[in-house]
Structures are given as C-alpha cells and as structure tokens.
Amino acid sequence: MTHDKLPLEPLFDKIEELKPRFIDRLTRAVAIKSVSADETLRPEVAKMADFLVDELTALGFVDIQKKDLGIQPPPVNDPKLPLPPVVLARSGADSSKKTVLIYGHYDVQPALIEDGWNTDPFVLTHDTVKDILYGRGSTDDKGPVMGWLNVIEAHRQLGWELPVNIVCCFEGMEESGSVGLPELIAQEAKKYFSTVDATCISDNYWLGTRKPVLTYGLRGVHYYEIVVSGPAADLHSGIFGGMVGEPMTDLVKVMGSLVDSQGRIQIPGIAEMVAPLTDEEDKLYDPIDYSIDDLNDATGAKISLHDNKKDALKHRWRYPSLSLHGIEGGFSAPGAKTVIPARVSGKFSIRTVPNIEPRKLDQLVVDFCNEQFAKLGSVNTLKAQLIHDGNYWVSNPFNDNFTAAAKATVDVWNIEPDFTREGGSIPITLSFEQELGKDVLLLPMGRGDDGAHSINEKLDMSNYINGCKTLGAYLHYYAKQ
Amino acid sequence: MTHDKLPLEPLFDKIEELKPRFIDRLTRAVAIKSVSADETLRPEVAKMADFLVDELTALGFVDIQKKDLGIQPPPVNDPKLPLPPVVLARSGADSSKKTVLIYGHYDVQPALIEDGWNTDPFVLTHDTVKDILYGRGSTDDKGPVMGWLNVIEAHRQLGWELPVNIVCCFEGMEESGSVGLPELIAQEAKKYFSTVDATCISDNYWLGTRKPVLTYGLRGVHYYEIVVSGPAADLHSGIFGGMVGEPMTDLVKVMGSLVDSQGRIQIPGIAEMVAPLTDEEDKLYDPIDYSIDDLNDATGAKISLHDNKKDALKHRWRYPSLSLHGIEGGFSAPGAKTVIPARVSGKFSIRTVPNIEPRKLDQLVVDFCNEQFAKLGSVNTLKAQLIHDGNYWVSNPFNDNFTAAAKATVDVWNIEPDFTREGGSIPITLSFEQELGKDVLLLPMGRGDDGAHSINEKLDMSNYINGCKTLGAYLHYYAKQ
Numbered sequence: 001m002t003h004d005k006l007p008l009e010p011l012f013d014k015i016e017e018l019k020p021r022f023i024d025r026l027t028r029a030v031a032i033k034s035v036s037a038d039e040t041l042r043p044e045v046a047k048m049a050d051f052l053v054d055e056l057t058a059l060g061f062v063d064i065q066k067k068d069l070g071i072q073p074p075p076v077n078d079p080k081l082p083l084p085p086v087v088l089a090r091s092g093a094d095s096s097k098k099t100v101l102i103y104g105h106y107d108v109q110p111a112l113i114e115d116g117w118n119t120d121p122f123v124l125t126h127d128t129v130k131d132i133l134y135g136r137g138s139t140d141d142k143g144p145v146m147g148w149l150n151v152i153e154a155h156r157q158l159g160w161e162l163p164v165n166i167v168c169c170f171e172g173m174e175e176s177g178s179v180g181l182p183e184l185i186a187q188e189a190k191k192y193f194s195t196v197d198a199t200c201i202s203d204n205y206w207l208g209t210r211k212p213v214l215t216y217g218l219r220g221v222h223y224y225e226i227v228v229s230g231p232a233a234d235l236h237s238g239i240f241g242g243m244v245g246e247p248m249t250d251l252v253k254v255m256g257s258l259v260d261s262q263g264r265i266q267i268p269g270i271a272e273m274v275a276p277l278t279d280e281e282d283k284l285y286d287p288i289d290y291s292i293d294d295l296n297d298a299t300g301a302k303i304s305l306h307d308n309k310k311d312a313l314k315h316r317w318r319y320p321s322l323s324l325h326g327i328e329g330g331f332s333a334p335g336a337k338t339v340i341p342a343r344v345s346g347k348f349s350i351r352t353v354p355n356i357e358p359r360k361l362d363q364l365v366v367d368f369c370n371e372q373f374a375k376l377g378s379v380n381t382l383k384a385q386l387i388h389d390g391n392y393w394v395s396n397p398f399n400d401n402f403t404a405a406a407k408a409t410v411d412v413w414n415i416e417p418d419f420t421r422e423g424g425s426i427p428i429t430l431s432f433e434q435e436l437g438k439d440v441l442l443l444p445m446g447r448g449d450d451g452a453h454s455i456n457e458k459l460d461m462s463n464y465i466n467g468c469k470t471l472g473a474y475l476h477y478y479a480k481q
Numbered sequence: 482m483t484h485d486k487l488p489l490e491p492l493f494d495k496i497e498e499l500k501p502r503f504i505d506r507l508t509r510a511v512a513i514k515s516v517s518a519d520e521t522l523r524p525e526v527a528k529m530a531d532f533l534v535d536e537l538t539a540l541g542f543v544d545i546q547k548k549d550l551g552i553q554p555p556p557v558n559d560p561k562l563p564l565p566p567v568v569l570a571r572s573g574a575d576s577s578k579k580t581v582l583i584y585g586h587y588d589v590q591p592a593l594i595e596d597g598w599n600t601d602p603f604v605l606t607h608d609t610v611k612d613i614l615y616g617r618g619s620t621d622d623k624g625p626v627m628g629w630l631n632v633i634e635a636h637r638q639l640g641w642e643l644p645v646n647i648v649c650c651f652e653g654m655e656e657s658g659s660v661g662l663p664e665l666i667a668q669e670a671k672k673y674f675s676t677v678d679a680t681c682i683s684d685n686y687w688l689g690t691r692k693p694v695l696t697y698g699l700r701g702v703h704y705y706e707i708v709v710s711g712p713a714a715d716l717h718s719g720i721f722g723g724m725v726g727e728p729m730t731d732l733v734k735v736m737g738s739l740v741d742s743q744g745r746i747q748i749p750g751i752a753e754m755v756a757p758l759t760d761e762e763d764k765l766y767d768p769i770d771y772s773i774d775d776l777n778d779a780t781g782a783k784i785s786l787h788d789n790k791k792d793a794l795k796h797r798w799r800y801p802s803l804s805l806h807g808i809e810g811g812f813s814a815p816g817a818k819t820v821i822p823a824r825v826s827g828k829f830s831i832r833t834v835p836n837i838e839p840r841k842l843d844q845l846v847v848d849f850c851n852e853q854f855a856k857l858g859s860v861n862t863l864k865a866q867l868i869h870d871g872n873y874w875v876s877n878p879f880n881d882n883f884t885a886a887a888k889a890t891v892d893v894w895n896i897e898p899d900f901t902r903e904g905g906s907i908p909i910t911l912s913f914e915q916e917l918g919k920d921v922l923l924l925p926m927g928r929g930d931d932g933a934h935s936i937n938e939k940l941d942m943s944n945y946i947n948g949c950k951t952l953g954a955y956l957h958y959y960a961k962q
C-alpha cells in the first residue's frame with residue numbers, strides 16, 4: 001500500500017522527546033495495584049480511576065465522569081463491594097470533526113513476586129540492555145491507555161489541535177468479566193457516545209514478535225454440557241458391573257462422536273454455515289509473519305494439524321473448532337477406585353465464525369448429541385444443552401477505520417501491517433459495534449510474547465513509543481478518510 | 482438335597498440358651514472402636530486384639546500368638562504407626578481329626594453418629610420390635626468372629642469335644658487392605674497352618690434378605706490407565722482450537738471403543754477365554770432368590786441390561802465386565818473454562834472370571850488401546866497400562882467343604898442355600914487357597930441389606946443366632962465328610 005503521507009514528523013519527534021515523561025507516566029500507573037480480581041485491592045482500583053481523572057484533567061479533557069456501576073453481584077466475599085467506575089471523558093466537540101471512541105481498561109491481572117517475577121511486578125523496571133519495560137499492566141492495558149494520554153500531551157506541547165474529537169471510555173473490571181460495562185454502553189449510546197463515528201480498542205497483541213498487526217475478527221464461543229444419568233447413586237463396579245448400563249460409557253461415546261482427531265467437527269450442518277473464503281480474504285494470509293515452527297514453539301510439542309501457515313491460521317481464526325474440556329462426576333483422583341459414577345457430565349465448546357447462526361448451531365449440536373445417544377440404545381438418560389455463549393465479530397479490514405490504522409502503521413513501522421484475527425473472543429468489541437452501530441478497530445500496541453497474564457509481563461520500549469506514534473497517526477489519517 | 486442328619490439339637494438348644502451371653506459378647510466387641518483406617522484409633526484396634534486373646538484364653542484355646550506385622554508402610558501420618566497384630570490360636574491337636582482354619586477380621590469401618598446413625602455406632606443396640614442388632618461391626622465382621630467363639634463356648638458348656646481341630650486367624654487391617662497378611666499366610670503355611678485341611682471365611686453376605694447362601698466364586702479385577710499427552714502445558718481453546726490435536730479428543734475415542742452401552746466388551750480375545758457355562762453351573766442359578774426388581778431397588782433406577790434374573794446374575798458373577806471410572810486432567814469444575822488439557826488420563830477396570838489369563842488379558846487390552854489410537858491418526862501420544870490387579874477365585878461348590886456347609890444350612894434354616902458368587906474381589910481368599918493349597922469356603926452370616934460399610938450397620942438377631950448354629954453344624958458335617 002502506498003499512500004499520501006501526512007506531515008506527522010513533528011508529532012513523532014515530539015513523542016521521542018517526551019519519552020522520559022511517558023515512561024514516568026506508565027511507571028506511576030503500574031505502581032497502583034489495580035487488580036480487579038482481588039477484593040482487598042478494590043481501593044487501589046478506585047485509586048487508579050482517580051489517577052486517570054487527574055491526568056485527563058491536566059490534559060484538558062472535559063465532561064469527565066466516574067460512572068458508578070453499583071455493587072458487584074455475587075459471587076463476592078463482601079456483599080457491598082463497589083464495582084470500579086467507568087471513566088468517561090471527552091476532548092473536543094467540534095461538529096465538523098469526526099469523533100473517535102477510545103476504549104481501554106485500567107485494571108490488571110493479579111501478580112505476586114513469589115509467582116516467579118524477576119522484578120517487583122508493581123515497579124515498572126526498564127531493562128536498558130534489551131530496552132524492555134517490565135511490570136504488571138505494562139502491555140495489558142496500562143501501556144496502551146497511557147499511550148492515548150501521551151498522544152494528547154504531545155499534541156498540546158506541539159500546540160496542535162487534535163484532528164478528531166475524542167471520547168474516552170476506560171473501565172476497571174475487564175480482567176473480571178467487564179461486569180456492568182455492556183449495560184453502560186447501551187445506556188450511553190445515544191447520550192455520552194451519541195456523536196461517535198468509530199471505536200478504537202488497543203487491548204490485544206501482535207500475532208508474533210516482529211510485525212505489527214491490525215485485528216479485524218474474533219471467534220465466538222458456544223459452551224455446551226452433556227449430562228448422562230443412570231442409577232440413583234454411585235455403584236460399586238464389582239457388584240453392578242455387567243448388570244447395568246453405565247453413564248460414563250454413554251458419555252464418552254457421545255463426546256467421542258463430536259470431533260475427529262484431526263479437529264474436524266462431525267456435526268452435520270455446521271461447515272455449511274461457514275462463510276466461504278474469498279480470494280481477497282485468502283490473500284490477507286499470504287504476508288502474515290507466522291510459521292508452523294512458531295506454533296510448535298508456543299505449544300512445546302509438534303502437534304500441529306496443518307503443515308502450512310495459512311491453513312493453521314485459517315483454522316485458528318476463520319473456521320470453527322470444537323474442544324472437549326473435561327468430564328465431571330467420574331473418579332478423577334490418584335488411585336484405583338472401582339466406582340460406576342451415577343451421573344457424569346461432559347463439557348465442550350465450539351468456536352464460532354461468520355456466518356454461523358447461533359440458535360441454529362445450538363439446535364444442530366443438541367440434536368446431534370440426542371441422535372448419537374439414541375443410536376447407543378442405552379438404558380440411561382442424556383441431556384445436552386448450551387450453558388454459555390458469546391458471538392463472533394468480524395469487521396471489514398478495508399474500511400476507513402482500518403485503512404487509517406494501516407497508513408499510520410506504515411508511517412511508523414515502515415511496513416504494511418498483517419491483518420489478523422483472534423481465535424478467542426473479546427465480547428466488549430461486539431457490544432461497542434452493536435450498541436453504537438459504528439466500526440470497531442483493534443489496534444494492538446504490544447507483541448505476542450508480552451505475557452499479558454503471566455509473570456514478567458513486559459512491553460518493549462519500541463512498541464511503547466512507536467505505539468504512541470501509531471495511535472496518534474491513526475487519529476490524523478482517520479480524520480482524513 | 483437330603484442328607485443323614487447329625488444329632489445336633491442339643492447344640493442348637495444350647496446356643497439358644499446362651500443367647501444373652503452371645504449378645505453380651507458382641508456388645509463388648511462393638512464397644513471397642515477398632516477402626517483401622519483412623520490412625521488415632523490404632524490403640525483401640527490393639528485393644529480389640531487383646532479382647533480376642535482374653536476370650537480365646539478363657540475358651541481354652543492354646544498357642545495363642547499376637548503376630549507382629551511391623552510398621553505400617555506409607556502413606557501414613559505417623560511414620561512409626563504399628564500394624565495391628567494378627568491373632569493366631571488353636572483348639573485341639575488331634576491328628577485323627579481334620580483341621581479347619583477360621584478367618585475373620587476384628588477391625589471395622591469408620592463410623593460417626595453425625596454421619597446419620599440412628600444410634601451410637603459403638604453401642605450395640607437391640608431393636609426388640611424388629612429383633613435387629615445395630616452397631617458398627619455387628620455384621621462386618623465382629624458378629625461372625627464372635628459367632629465362632631460362641632460355637633466353642635456352646636461346646637464347652639455341653640461338655641462336647643469339638644469335631645475338628647480349629648486354627649484361628651483374625652486380622653485387624655482388613656478394612657485397610659489387609660496389609661501384611663498375605664506375607665504372614667505365606668510364612669505360616671508350613672508352620673502354624675501346616676495341618677489345615679480347609680478354610681472357612683465368614684465375611685460376606687447373603688445375596689438378598691430372605692435366603693442363606695454359600696459363596697463359591699469372586700471375580701478378579703484388572704485396573705488400567707490410559708494417558709494421552711500432547712502440548713507441554715494446557716492451552717487456551719480460543720487461540721489453539723483448530724490448530725492442534727487435542728489429547729481429550731483422542732482419549733474419549735479410545736475409551737469409547739472399549740465397551741458398548743449394553744456392557745459388551747469390544748476387545749477381541751477376552752470372551753474366548755471365559756470358561757464355558759456348564760449345565761450343572763447353569764442349574765445353580767435356577768433356585769436363586771433374586772429378581773430384576775431387586776436389582777432396580779438396589780440401583781434406584783431401571784437400568785438393568787438384562788430382562789431376567791439368571792442373565793443378570795451371570796453377568797455379575799461369571800462373565801467379565803468393563804467399567805469406565807473417570808477422566809483426570811481435564812476441566813471438571815463448575816463453570817465454563819475453555820481449556821485444552823495438555824495431558825489427560827482415563828481409568829477403567831475389567832472384572833475377571835475363569836479362565837481369563839491375567840497377563841494375556843493385559844496384553845489384549847494394551848494392544849487394543851494402541852490399535853484404536855493408531856486408527857485415529859493422532860499427533861499426540863498414548864500410553865495404556867495396568868496399574869493394579871487381583872485375580873478371580875472360584876471353588877467347586879460340590880466339594881466336601883461346601884457340602885458340609887450346605888447340610889448345616891439345611892439343618893438350621895430348613896432350606897437349601899443358594900450357591901452364589903460375588904462380583905467383587907476378596908483378595909485374601911485367594912491367598913489362603915494358594916498358600917495352603919486347600920479349599921476355601923465363604924459362609925456368610927448376615928444379609929444383603931446389612932449395610933456393612935454404611936450408617937446403621939445391623940445384624941438380624943435370627944442371622945446372629947442361626948449363624949452360630951450354622952457355623953457349629955458346619956464343623957460337625959465337615960468332620961464327617
């Protein structure tokens with residue numbers, strides 16, 4: 001892609017110049033232990049919201065609100081535990097400009113140095129040899145959130161007007177299920193968010209470590225349970241083995257019928273719903289920086305079902321998959337207990353993609369389980385049901401939002417980004433798209449090896465600084481699309 | 482069966498007369514909390530051994546020994562925990578008489594009134610309306626052990642000589658795996674037990690509640706584990722689902738291939754090893770007091786694989802069965818975790834019968850698992866192996882030992898006993914038979930609903946008193962065979 005470059009060098013230079021301030025900002029953010037999963041740290045999460053309010057105020061944001069989401073619903077230890085607020089803020093209200101909604105989260109995953117961190121997780125530590133910043137939240141998601149603030153600061157110091165109006169939506173419960181946020185988005189869609197033209201979320205990662213990506217799709221997930229019931233209580237296999245139908249026998253047969261060892265779903269009707277691969281989409285896979293070796297490195301074993309990058313990634317991103325997660329109710333301890341379990345349940349899930357119809361999928365799955373069970377001629381009873389679902393999301397990677405981000409990436413990194421999807425789901429993406437009716441872009445800052453939820457979470461300095469440049473350039477290109 | 486009755490009425494009358502003393506003996510035995518599974522109660526187990534020594538001494542037994550079995554091997558909390566002794570004693574050394582070895586155990590299952598007992602489990606409680614004795618150990622196995630002592634006491638009070646020499650072998654670890662006993666039997670086979678002609682074990686139950694039985698067979702058990710390994714660590718199904726081979730998929734397929742929902746083992750070569758059913762054996766099933774309704778009552782559901790008593794019992798006793806016990810390593814908790822387990826193991830066992838060759842069975846099973854796995858074309862690895870086994874036991878129900886017991890049963894209960902087997906294993910039976918090279922008889926005292934290992938364990942008074950008569954009469958008939 002070649003494009004008419006905007007004159008953004010002064011912005012990029014200013015970002016380089018402000019690097020010490022930006023490191024300081026991230027250091028102060030990381031120091032706040034805003035772990036949403038730890039009830040005892042809820043005051044720290046609140047403190048992090050206040051930190052953002054102070055920063056936003058200093059940067060000239062207006063209409064700053066801490067949206068109260070009420071009390072956290074069970075299960076909680078403290079029945080009066082307040083949910084962290086959603087911080088809303090806006091910069092600019094120029095009706096001649098487009099408005100971009102920026103989403104990020106200010107809570108982080110738990111972290112204890114005893115878990116194996118090389119440094120204090122809540123002290124941002126600069127490894128000056130590798131030029132890497134270590135700390136909890138450095139990449140997920142305090143780095144990107146500070147990135148947006150850094151962009152604003154650079155503009156102010158340059159005396160530049162922002163090319164778009166900005167609306168911030170920063171939540172403090174992302175690592176704990178985004179409780180309350182979907183409702184808030186729905187409530188504010190025609191109010192605080194009424195002028196939004198596009199949403200940009202910087203809360204995922206490059207596919208690998210070498211090449212920037214833009215993410216245009218997420219698979220959905222439908223989670224199912226099969227329960228097989230027989231006797232009123234567990235039986236002793238010495239006494240009853242051979243005389244009675246055993247629920248575990250039926251369950252493994254039904255579960256074994258769902259998918260083959262090559263990962264091919266055996267339930268008829270699902271493959272037919274999958275959107276055909278277009279040439280245009282297929283071409284997106286050609287340049288992607290990924291290999292089967294990368295997959296083998298990630299799994300620590302040679303268990304790839306495909307011998308080439310493109311097939312592997314398509315099965316990760318644009319085809320459905322079915323995983324069996326486990327069986328409950330049986331004997332699953334050390335030793336040799338001779339039990340016939342009375343009631344066993346199996347759990348499995350299907351990753352969904354366009355154009356799988358959710359309710360039709362559920363019907364196909366439940367019908368198939370019932371049919372397979374009927375074939376067994378069992379004396380027991382089976383019940384299969386959906387227990388949880390979240391829909392897939394896919395965007396047009398050639399729309400204005402993505403095109404702007406692609407141009408920004410080329411300017412900063414001097415390379416075309418890979419267009420990727422993610423195999424897992426980020427439900428809030430769909431909430432923004434559906435409630436606001438506007439395009440959503442996933443524009444990651446960090447790399448695939450940042451260890452977002454692991455020990456020694458990190459953000460490469462180049463990703464932090466170039467990430468700030470990319471976020472800033474994106475706003476300028478989007479303003480011109 | 483008609484037989485020349487021996488003149489045992491005086492013995493039976495004496496037993497009736499001594500009933501208060503026999504209840505008192507069992508009361509004193511039940512009061513001792515000889516729970517072998519509870520390390521803190523080990524002194525009570527030792528006290529129970531002393532109780533037996535005192536009783537045996539008072540009844541004129543000689544050569545009484547408390548055989549030290551040393552320290553209990555791990556896992557234990559107290560590394561110096563002594564094993565309960567095996568109590569040996571003999572009565573009579575008349576080389577013109579046969580010698581019968583009597584086995585019983587003086588330890589009991591744990592019991593707490595909080596578990597739901599209607600009465601204190603360690604206070605033998607006589608429900609005079611139902612004429613039932615309640616208490617831990619009443620039927621398993623203090624009732625039968627006291628029964629043998631009662632028989633000796635009745636003979637002494639009558640001034641009768643015992644018709645056989647008796648060797649007692651009472652252990653205190655039966656409920657905890659009979660640790661050390663097989664080695665002791667082997668050691669004493671040519672010493673303390675050298676003159677033994679037959680063994681009688683009274684430590685099982687009638688099939689039902691109405692008809693006495695003699696037990697001539699026990700199935701064995703071979704316990705297997707299948708482990709399927711793939712990635713180095715658990716993977717997220719959103720990221721890797723569709724790209725990699727999943728161990729759980731392979732495991733349920735292999736486990737699902739082992740047996741069908743009608744309980745038919747699918748591993749070739751096993752059925753061929755099963756001893757053919759003879760007419761004589763088949764006829765043993767005709768009179769047995771059992772019905773499919775009894776099975777449904779026991780399981781609390783209509784899950785019988787057979788529509789008639791004979792087929793059901795044959796599959797419980799004389800045909801092998803295969804039960805899948807559970808799967809370990811997967812997700813088996815509430816909720817909807819989207820994990821691809823890295824390593825999963827499945828456990829199953831086969832109940833064995835004559836003439837299944839143990840090592841050939843293991844080879845067939847392991848080969849079959851490997852073949853089924855090979856058919857899957859999986860990228861993962863599978864290992865199937867035996868982790869525990871115990872052999873089946875079957876006796877000739879028409880031998881002198883059983884014939885004597887059958888005659889005794891007819892005299893006492895006025896009905897032919899049913900000849901039954903048990904679906905489960907009692908490994909010590911095989912130890913006695915193999916080490917001593919003599920016939921073993923299982924001659925139960927209690928009923929099928931006694932709740933041996935449950936709350937409210939009981940022994941009907943009629944079973945206790947008629948049981949004593951049966952044990953006594955058995956000795957007399959065995960002496961004449």
Ligand SMILES: [Zn+2]
Nearest residue numbers: 140141174203
């Ligand atoms: Zn995040």
Ligand SMILES: [Zn+2]
Nearest residue numbers: 140175452453
């Ligand atoms: Zn996260």
Ligand SMILES: [Zn+2]
Nearest residue numbers: 621622655684
């Ligand atoms: Zn017992």
Ligand SMILES: [Zn+2]
Nearest residue numbers: 621656933934
């Ligand atoms: Zn027992």
